[in-house]
Amino acid sequence: MTDVSRDEYMAVAASREIRDGDTAFIGTGLPMVAAYLAKATHAPRVNLVFESGIIDPQPVDLATGVGDYRLVHGSTKVAGTFYALSLLQQGKVDIGFLGTATATIASHFVNTDATKKHRETNDRHREILARQTEILHELKSVNERLGAIEKRR
Numbered sequence: 001m002t003d004v005s006r007d008e009y010m011a012v013a014a015s016r017e018i019r020d021g022d023t024a025f026i027g028t029g030l031p032m033v034a035a036y037l038a039k040a041t042h043a044p045r046v047n048l049v050f051e052s053g054i055i056d057p058q059p060v061d062l063a064t065g066v067g068d069y070r071l072v073h074g075s076t077k078v079a080g081t082f083y084a085l086s087l088l089q090q091g092k093v094d095i096g097f098l099g100t101a102t103a104t105i106a107s108h109f110v111n112t113d114a115t116k117k118h119r120e121t122n123d124r125h126r127e128i129l130a131r132q133t134e135i136l137h138e139l140k141s142v143n144e145r146l147g148a149i150e151k152r153r
Helices: 006-017 030-041 081-089 114-152
Strands: 023-026 047-050 095-097
Touching: 006 030, 006 114, 023 030, 023 081, 030 047, 030 095, 030 114, 047 081
Parallel strands: 023 047, 023 095
Antiparallel strands: none
16 A cells, blocks of 8 residues: 555545544645545535635536635635634635635746736646646555455454
């Protein structure tokens, strides 16, 4: 089992903490991967509250971050960060995961040409999305392998 990375273990472990029907507060990065994995494997009715205030989305494609507009598709509400945090304060969230987001993409551009920045940002988003899709498929496999090991115990 040495082919499983720490990030994969963390994402699988976090996903297993999410129960079907929970309301889960989700941040960018591994928390998103864990939430996607939970929804795809054992918690299809989890209500995802993204820290950006997008509530229970049904995206067609994986989002690259909590503010990605792909999350708006099928969402029950788009309300903003203040609203999402107020749900925490009111005790309406069962479980939450926050991660360290990839550094703000726009902050890494030094070229002042707006068109080039836009193109580079879109390219980076596509790279992140492709990697998240790969990770999700890998994690489904890791989840199955870890489940098989647990059954043997």
